[in-house]
Amino acid sequence: MSDRVLAAPLSAFVRRRAARRAGAAGAASRPPYVLLAIVAALVVVALAGPWLAPQDPDSVDLLAALQPPSSAHLLGTDGSGRDILSRLLTGARSSLLAPLVVTVVATLLGSVLAIVGAWRGGWVDGVVARLLDVLFSFPGLLLAILAAAVFGTGLTAPVIALCISYVPYVARIVRSAAVRERALPYVSALELQGLAGFAICARHLVPNVATTIGAQAAITFGYAMVDLAAINFLGLGLESTSSDWGVMVAAGQSSILRGRPEEALFAGVAIVIAVVTVNLLAQRLERGAVLESPR
C-alpha cells in the first residue's frame, strides 16, 4: 500500500520537472495540428478507402488510357484506363497496414529486449548487445530481398524480415533512455521500498521513456513504409495488378516514357506525404533527441 502512495508522486514529480525543462528549452508547445490531421486522414483512407473511391479501381477501359487529370478522373487514368485516384484510395490499406505491422512488432520486441537488458545489466545486457550488433550488420532491405528469394514473392516474408531487422534500431535508442532512467534516484528509492523490478519497470520506467519509444516508432514506420514500397516496386512483394502505392510507382514507369507520369507521380507523392508526416511527428515528440535511422 505504502509504496504506491509514496512512489506515484515521486515519479510524477520527475516527469513534471522533465516536462518543464523541455518546455523551457523548446519553442511552441502547441500540438502539431496539421500533422495530426494528415495522420487522421491517412487512417480514414486506410480504413474506408474502398468506399471512398469514386470509381471501380480495377475497371479497365483501354479507350480512356493515359488521360491527364480531368473532372471525370481527378488524377487522370493509368495505362489501362483505370482511375488513379480510386486506385490510390484502395491501395492505402496495404501501403499503410504492412508498415504498421512492422512498426508494432519491432517496437514491442526492441523495447522489451532493451528494458530487460538495461534493468538486469551484466551478462544479460552483454548478450542483448552482441545479438543486436549481429543484426545491425544485415541491412533491412537486403534481409527482406533474401527472404523474398527464399520464400517466393508476397509480402509476408519481407514483413517478417523487416520486423527482425528493425529491432536493433529500436532497442539501441530505448536501451540508452532506459539506462539513463535506471540510474535516477527515484528508481533506487522504489527498490529500497521493496517494489518488484517488474512493477517499477511497468509503472514508472516505461511511462517515463514512452516518448522516446513513441518517437522511435514513428521513425520506424517511415522506414518500413519506404522499404516495403521498395520491395513492391521491385516486383518481389504484391502482384503487379495490386493498387499498392509501391506497385503503382513501378507500374507507372512505362507511362512516364510516354510522357504521362501521373500514376507513378501521385503514388510517389502519397508515399512521401506519409513518410514526411511521421518523420516530423517523431521530431516533435522527441525534440533534440538522437533517433536511429534504420538504413
Place this chain on the structure above:
Amino acid sequence: MSRAGSALLGTARFLARRLPGVVLTLLISTFVIYSALDLAPGSPLRALTGGRAVTPETAQALTEQYHLDDPFLVRYVDWLGGVVTGDFGSSYVAKGQPVGSLIVDRLPTTLWLLAFSALLIVVIGVGLGTFAALRGRRTQAAVAGVTAVGMGVPSFVAASVLISYFAVQLGWFPVFGPGSGFTDRIWHLTLPAIALALASLAYVAQVSRAAVATELRRDHVTTAVARGFPRGQVVRRHVLRNAAIPIATVSGVTIAYLITGTAIVEQAFQLNGLGSLLIQSVTTSDLPTVQGVCLVVVLAFLLVNVLVDALYGLLDPRVGKR
C-alpha cells in the same frame, strides 16, 4: 612519438579490438545466407534449380557438385572454404556460369554509381548543412524544411520524377543504361546517382547542420571569439574540427546503407550492376547467385563500417586511448 604516429597507433588498437566482433558477425551472416538454401520450401536441390524440372542425370550431377548428400554443417564449411578462395559456386539458371564472374562483370557499374552518390552526399550534404548552420536563423529554417521533405523521398520516387522531367520532357539525360568511358558514364549515371543519394543527402545535411550549430554554441568557441580571433579561423579550427567527428560517422554509415539501395536505383534505370543482378536472380529463383551477391553486399557493408570506425579514430584523438 609524433602526434600522427600516436593517432595511427590508437586507431590500430581500436580496430584490433573491433576485429573479433567483425569476424563473428561475418561468420553469422554467411551462416544465415547459406542456410537460405535449406530454408527454402522443398529440397536444396529444388532451391538450386529454382523449381525447374531437371533430368535425373542433371539432378545427380548437381547433387554431386554441391555435395547435397552431406550433412548441412559439412556443406556449409565446404561452401565457406570455397567463398574464402573466391569460389561462389555456379549458377544453374545462367547455364553453369560461375557466380564469381557474374559478380565481377557487374561490379564496375555499381562502384561508379556508389562513388558518384557518395561524392554528392559528402560535398552537397555536408556543404549545405554547414552553410546553413553558419548563416542566420532563416537559412537554417529553410534548409531544415527542405531536408525534412528530402529525407522522406524514396529513391524509386526520386528516380521516377527525374526520368520524367530531365530525361523525357527536357531530354537532357539518357533514360537507361550505364554508358562507357568517363564522361559518358558520368552523363548516364547523373540521374541514378541523384536518385540514390537524395534521401541520405538530406539526412546528412540535417545532421551536419545540427552538429555545426551545437559546436558554435560551445564555451570554447565563445572564448575564442571573445579573444578576438578572426571568425574564419575560429570556424575552421574550433567549430568544424569538432563537428567533423559526428558528421564523418553519420556520412560513412549512410553511405554504407546506399549499397543495398543500388538494387532499387539500378532496377529503375535499368543499369546492369550488382543490384539489378540481385533482383534478377531473385525473380528467376537463382539462389546461388542471390547468395553470392548478398555475401558481397554484407562484406562491403561491414568493410565500410570498419573504415568509418578507423576514420573516427583518426578524427578524434581521444578514441583508442581509453
